Amino acid sequence: MTDLETLLDVAVSGEEFPPPGPELYAAASRRRRRRLVQRVAGGVAAVAVVGGGTMVVASSTGVGLFGSHSGAVAAASGSSGASGFSTTAVTALADAPACVREDLARVNWLVRTRHTYAVVVVDIPDAPKVLMTQGLTSGYGWAQARVHAVLADLPGLTPAGTFKLWEGVSPEFNPPPGRYLMLLFLDNSPKVPGGIYGDPIWGFAATPVFPVSGDRMTVTCAGGTRVTLPWADAATTWLGPDAPASAPDTTVPPGAASTVSPT
Amino acid sequence: MAATEEFEAFVQARYAALARTAVLLTGTRHTAEDLLQEALIRTFVSWSRVRDGGAADAYVRTVMVRLLLKDRRRRWSGEIPHADLPETIGPTTDLDAAESVREALRRLPVDQRAAIVLRFYVDLTEAQIADTIGCPPGTVKSRISRGLAALRSSGLLAADTFTTGASS
Numbered sequence: 001m002t003d004l005e006t007l008l009d010v011a012v013s014g015e016e017f018p019p020p021g022p023e024l025y026a027a028a029s030r031r032r033r034r035r036l037v038q039r040v041a042g043g044v045a046a047v048a049v050v051g052g053g054t055m056v057v058a059s060s061t062g063v064g065l066f067g068s069h070s071g072a073v074a075a076a077s078g079s080s081g082a083s084g085f086s087t088t089a090v091t092a093l094a095d096a097p098a099c100v101r102e103d104l105a106r107v108n109w110l111v112r113t114r115h116t117y118a119v120v121v122v123d124i125p126d127a128p129k130v131l132m133t134q135g136l137t138s139g140y141g142w143a144q145a146r147v148h149a150v151l152a153d154l155p156g157l158t159p160a161g162t163f164k165l166w167e168g169v170s171p172e173f174n175p176p177p178g179r180y181l182m183l184l185f186l187d188n189s190p191k192v193p194g195g196i197y198g199d200p201i202w203g204f205a206a207t208p209v210f211p212v213s214g215d216r217m218t219v220t221c222a223g224g225t226r227v228t229l230p231w232a233d234a235a236t237t238w239l240g241p242d243a244p245a246s247a248p249d250t251t252v253p254p255g256a257a258s259t260v261s262p263t
Numbered sequence: 264m265a266a267t268e269e270f271e272a273f274v275q276a277r278y279a280a281l282a283r284t285a286v287l288l289t290g291t292r293h294t295a296e297d298l299l300q301e302a303l304i305r306t307f308v309s310w311s312r313v314r315d316g317g318a319a320d321a322y323v324r325t326v327m328v329r330l331l332l333k334d335r336r337r338r339w340s341g342e343i344p345h346a347d348l349p350e351t352i353g354p355t356t357d358l359d360a361a362e363s364v365r366e367a368l369r370r371l372p373v374d375q376r377a378a379i380v381l382r383f384y385v386d387l388t389e390a391q392i393a394d395t396i397g398c399p400p401g402t403v404k405s406r407i408s409r410g411l412a413a414l415r416s417s418g419l420l421a422a423d424t425f426t427t428g429a430s431s
Contacts, residue, residue: 004411004420008287008384011364015292017282019275024300025267028307035308137312 087226093237099221104238109245117183119152126177141166151234157186164201173206181210287380290369302326325395367419375410
């Protein structure tokens with residue numbers, strides 16, 4: 001042991017550090033809940049997921065930022081009509097019901113104001129999720145998610161080609177295999193000393209997750225109104241600085257926003 | 264065991280050890296506990312992905328160091344702008360010795376202080392420190408070297424006391 005090691009030991013050896021009280025755990029729980037809300041951020045009304053063209057009714061989680069039930073995802077089931085909702089195909093956003101336009105304006109608001117989301121059409125593979133590790137963090141996700149198209153790029157933070165994608169914040173947010181329009185964010189975490197970062201891993205906002213089939217995506221409003229509309233022209237229709245953008249109704253769980261992060 | 268219970272058990276078991284590292288990183292107890300508790304809260308947010316007790320320790324330490332380096336103007340950095348280091352710090356009692364060491368550390372630039380503490384208190388290699396701080400190993404080496412030189416100049420260390428030891 002060097003002299004300096006001894007000195008450093010001496011400098012802190014004489015003090016007791018009793019663990020903190022329940023306030024720390026309460027604060028930690030609030031922070032985690034707020035982070036969950038952030039990850040669920042989109043919260044776009046009633047975005048249910050269509051797997052293989054099948055609508056699946058989402059259950060309410062109560063944590064969405066929007067007024068309607070948030071887009072929890074259930075496993076896709078077989079035949080069409082599971083939801084009982086009818087679908088209207090529109091060719092122009094102007095022809096879509098007001099609720100759809102409002103939902104898309106909220107998505108645009110998130111992308112324009114948060115500056116953390118890339119809007120990407122993603123292929124979720126029909127393969128089991130795998131345990132992935134990045135530094136000190138590990139969890140399940142898809143190792144072979146694939147970028148189909150990028151609609152809003154965040155330079156340096158947008159995946160390209162095949163990429164790793166953490167699963168949703170809880171299992172009900174995991175979309176079944178298929179193609180979806182998603183809001184992706186690069187999930188940075190401290191890495192283990194001596195470890196290797198490896199490939200970057202992205203996360204996705206649990207809502208909005210718009211199912212995509214061919215050149216159309218499906219948006220479902222809270223009341224059950226369901227519309228398919230083209231997605232490739234998003235940047236010139238609903239996703240851009242000149243497109244309508246409206247803040248979501250920030251209804252959050254009790255205590256979730258009672259403090260401000262000292263970032 | 265539920266995540267919350269696991270986290271609480273981890274905090275109960277490891278708080279004191281992590282707090283000692285935080286004290287050396289910040290130089291004062293109250294700022295150290297601020298820093299540590301913020302790091303613990305952030306750790307809990309990612310708790311499901313922090314794999315085990317050993318990794319949790321490293322995770323908290325990494326968060327502390329990065330917070331410290333990122334937010335140098337925050338109170339927990341404890342950095343005191345100082346053109347010249349004091350001539351000599353002469354400890355006379357254990358208490359004096361502890362305070363003398365902390366004072367000498369406080370007078371180091373925060374990046375040098377972090378490198379010194381991680382190397383000589385936490386006992387990480389230079390490569391591990393580079394990973395923790397997020398900088399090249401060569402930068403770690405130079406920060407340690409400059410930090411040691413400053414500590415020698417302060418009189419805390421004899422001029423020929425030691426080398427930086429294992430490097431990676």
